[in-house]
Amino acid sequence: MADELLAVRRAKLDRLRADGIDPFPHEFAGVEPVARVLAAHEALQPGEETTVAHRVAGRLAARRGQGKMAFLDLVDRSGRLQLQARQDVLGEQLHERLLTQVDLGDIIGVDGSALRTKRGEISLKIERFTVLAKSLRPPPEKHHGLQDVETRYRRRELDLMGNEAARALFITRARIITAIRRALDEAGFVEVETPILQPLYGGGHARPFTTHHNALDRDLYLRIATELYLKRCIVGGLERVYEIGKDFRNEGLSTKHNPEFTVLEFYEAYADYNDVADRLEALVTSAVAQVGSRGEIDFTPPWRRITLRDAILAASGVDFRAHAQRDELAAAIGDRLPTQGRTWPQLVDDLLSTFVEPTLQQPTFLMDYPVEMSPLAKAHRSERGLVERWEAFCGGAEIANAFTELNDPDEQRARFDAQARYGAEGDDEAAPYDEVFVQALEYGMPPTGGVGLGIDRLVMALCDQASIREVVLFPALRD
RNA sequence: GCCCCUGUAGCUCAACUGGCAGAGCAGCGGACUCUUAAUCCGAAGGUUCCAGGUUCGAUUCCUGGCGGGGGCACCA
Incomplete structure (x- = not known):
């Protein structure tokens, strides 16, 4: 007993x-x-x-x-x-x-x-x-270790104590982060810390957590991204900045989502989205060099680069560029997806996540997204209606997101206005208007490329783990 | 929120079609100066997640609840 x-x-x-x-x-x-x-x-x-x-x-x-x-x-x-x-x-x-x-x-x-x-x-x-x-x-039992999944997550100390593989994995995770940090430092980036408690959340499309500051007697949000503050650092002249830290999103749990998750964002002045794609490849390559890579994924650069349009066209036969109207696009999709009540950008996203994303096992950049999906990205230099944005995928999941940053303050203001209209139409994840950020752009932000990389997802890919809970020490669980 | 799976000793797992709930490890008592999943002998260890129901009898079947895993939805 x-x-x-x-x-x-x-x-x-x-x-x-x-x-x-x-x-x-x-x-x-x-x-x-x-x-x-x-x-x-x-x-x-x-x-x-x-x-x-x-x-x-x-x-x-x-x-x-x-x-x-x-x-x-x-x-x-x-x-x-x-x-x-x-x-x-x-x-x-x-x-x-x-x-x-x-x-x-x-x-x-x-x-x-x-x-x-x-x-x-x-x-x-x-x-x-x-x-x-x-x-x-x-x-824990001395040769089987601790097997019960719930106990492994809730009492991680016992998992670490009893399971050599668990210890090794979290050491590997730390080495991946160290390798990335070192590579950025060596490239002249400045590591900064921006607020987690924010009066206004921004930089992503997500519902935030809300908390309250007693002395100020006001609500604050836990950040969903570091983007806007980091760009203000670029405006200030730091030129190459990065932050590695937690973001928080008030959404469901899954094998790929933890409500708090670790993100690297870096911003590089005088670079565009092609340059930062090269840099992401280099960062991941240095991490692989440090820790190796289990599993089937080959991170050797260059990674495949294909436009979002061509990827969706090849996988589904639908060319969203040929169907600029919502109803037209829905007709082209036919009965392959439920289209009822979906907006045009949502349909594009549905095509991406249903037909393309699961097929992207090897590292791939999908390039050039519709402007409606990307309020902080700069318009494409030659493709009307698109922005210079890519998302990187591997193992069937998104690991990174980047753009040539929008630095025209008037256009940024217009994009926020558009988001406000989506919000008024019931999109509770629409980006809130951030006047301080727009004013920062009015002082002048150099042309800049920026990247957000999901560290947990990257660790999953490098360590061949199917669940984010295996790579987060103390994952969120129900009480 | 919905669907599927799941919950047995401190840990790892058994228990046939509904018939006395078992083993290994750990722990306890004993033997052992080259073992390595050490071995051998002995004794112990249980609210079978919880609450109901069916039954002569429930770990097993049914209903509800709680926890967990996976999937869907949500989630850029």
Whole structure:
């Protein structure tokens, strides 16, 4: 019974204290990662012992043997190391304490000397050990790990503790982000932090979360994007800026959507959407170089670039450019999609998500979107009615979105007015008018290319994970 | 919000067509100085998610609820 398991561990805690041992000491200096110990003794022959001293620390993960010699497995963030406990080394009292008062799951520190056992495993012969933190609850099952999906998400610490693959994945995630940050820094970008609490949300098409500031007695929104603030940094002359952080969207949960998600946005003055496409390829390439890529997707540049029009035409036979009127387009679609009550831009989006998006397994840029779908993008230099925008897809999902940024303040004002009309017609995701942003453009923003990249989606693609919950440490769940 | 699947010991999983709820790991007692999913002996461990219903009898079938997973819708 659970209570008995807890009581046993409590009793051992009391026993340690009774023996004058602090089960929660303050520090344990000079610890080496176990991977370094293993690497240092590769050359040892089976049965060979050394006097090379090492100090390691970590969680006790397994124990074999209960007699005068026992083997223990110690796990730290770098790996797993076998410890050899010998009564003739430790003495009867300490040996007994190690085997009876120390439990699986306890954090212990060990001083010992390296050897390779007769069976060939590099190990540390325990000369001294220290309880660094007594574990009062039983750890996950030692060889199946923690399997229950709900518990893995809700109690991620147990998932990380019990499942090597989970630890490895989140380390990989961190390395991907580091690689991207380094590549941007090396390209002369300035990392900035813009408000998460915003008086007005903007930069995307989504419903926001609302919160309240007591002292100001006013509602604030959690940002849905960093776009408008980052462009104000461009206006101010920073020229190359980026931010990596959380955006929040008040929408449903799915394997591809978490209400808070990590996004990279970067803006580059004097660049257009073609230039920033090249840069995104380069960023992802540096991430792949750091961590490799599991799965079927080949991120080697250049990625396929195809216009949205040609992609939809090839997949569905419908040319949305030939049907500028809503009813005409609906007629061309016929009964392949429900068209009732859908607007022209929504129909284009339906064609994209139904016929094209699922087929985009390998990295692909879809170029040139209708202006109605893109209030912050600059008009296409040669195609009337389109803007210079692309979205990047892989594994059947969108990972990035970019445009040549609209920097004409009068046109931006007109685009906001159009959004306001959509809002009045009932689109509760229409972008709100942002006068401060438009005034910033009036001071002059250089021609600029900007990109938003979904970090969680990228990690999913690089790590071959089907659910965003596998790549977010603490995903949103129902209570 | 809708559809499908799912919930059994601390953990990982069994339990035939409705017939005494079981095993492994962990824990407990014991044996063991080169084990590595250590092994062996012994004893224990349960509100089968919750509430009803059908039945002589429900982990099993039915209804409702709660939680989870997947899909749809939503979501650029």
